[in-house]
Amino acid sequence: MSSEKTCIFITGATGYIGGAVLERLLKHPSASTFDITALVRNEDKARILESKFPVKVVRGTHQDFDKLEALAENAHVVYHCADSDDVPLAKALLSGLRKRHANTGDLPILIHTSGASVVTDDARGEYAAGIVYSDLNVEQLKSIPATNMHRNVDLLVLEADTQGYARSYIVFPSTIYGIAEGALFDAGVSNRHSIQIPSLIKAALARNHAGMVGKGQARWPDVHIDDVADLYIVLFDAIVSGRSGHGWEGFYFGENGEHSWYQISRAIGDALVAFGISKDPEPTAFTAEELAEYFGAESVSRYYSGSNSRLKGDRGRAIGWKPKYTTEDLLRSIRPEVGAFVQLQQGHKA
Structure with missing residues (x-):
């Protein structure tokens, strides 16, 4: 990220997590050095976002793979805050990052959103049990079955890091709560509620x-929406300053x-x-x-x-x-x- 502007591409900007992350990026101390692009499907929200906020808006869907690939290729940093289980979407983003690395030598950053469902069981409410996972315990993280929820996309993200064409980081929000606040939410761009x-x-x-x-x-x-959004920004700052590992050393559980x-x-x-x-x-x-x-x-x-x-x-x-x-x-x-x-x-x- 040696150029004058840091090019950031974000998915899910109109959502709950993505909106909260974008809100903080726009208020970041280095915001004047960011060149932020968001993919938006809804025309009304796209119009508001590009007219009221310093964000470049590209109209499109998660099925516009060529467009997604190009947007990722043009970015130093990709915040993937949309569907954590969409394999074709993830592959399009990774293809763009691979092309960027091959064509420029740059090692782009991917901050992917997964979720605490990656270690759920089938208790059906009958009991409290289960291994307590720490995101510092890499061997424990590697033991999570490949068939678990979100794991298929997580492993694709990790493989990109292993192959060396991107530095990957994965954030795992838990039960997120709180009615999101901020200019993007007030403007009707982003969703105030969790799921x-x-x-x-x-x-x-x-x-x-x-x-x-x-x-x-x-x-x-559980984790409040403000706290988990802050985690994405603390992580970004740690990456820029060289204080965070990546790949298997780049797991971050959102929990308090x-x-x-x-x-x-x-x-x-x-x-x-x-x-x-x-x-x-x-x-x-x-x-x-x-x-x-x-x-x-x-x-x-x-x-x-x-x-x-x-x-x-x-x-x-x-x-x-x-x-x-x-x-x-x-x-x-x-x-x-x-x-x-x-x-x-x-x-x-x-």
């Missing part, structure tokens, strides 16, 4: 009662606490009572029919909120990441999140 907790909120509103998978005993790590799924569902139940939607805050188990209706026909999606994932984000802390929000903040965040969806639901009915 995991809102999916449980929407199901609870549909049945007028909080629900959970099985007994809700399985456990997951752990919750049971029962705690999440009970907090939703408390909120439903507070809003006069339910009289009983105690969550009940989803029926098989409800699981299929609210979460999809596939077993992985149906029982997702009943799985265990046990992670410790030690590597990020070792390079200066200082997450400040805790599991208590997670539980406090649920009532306003429920309130936002209640308001949205009422708006649709009006």
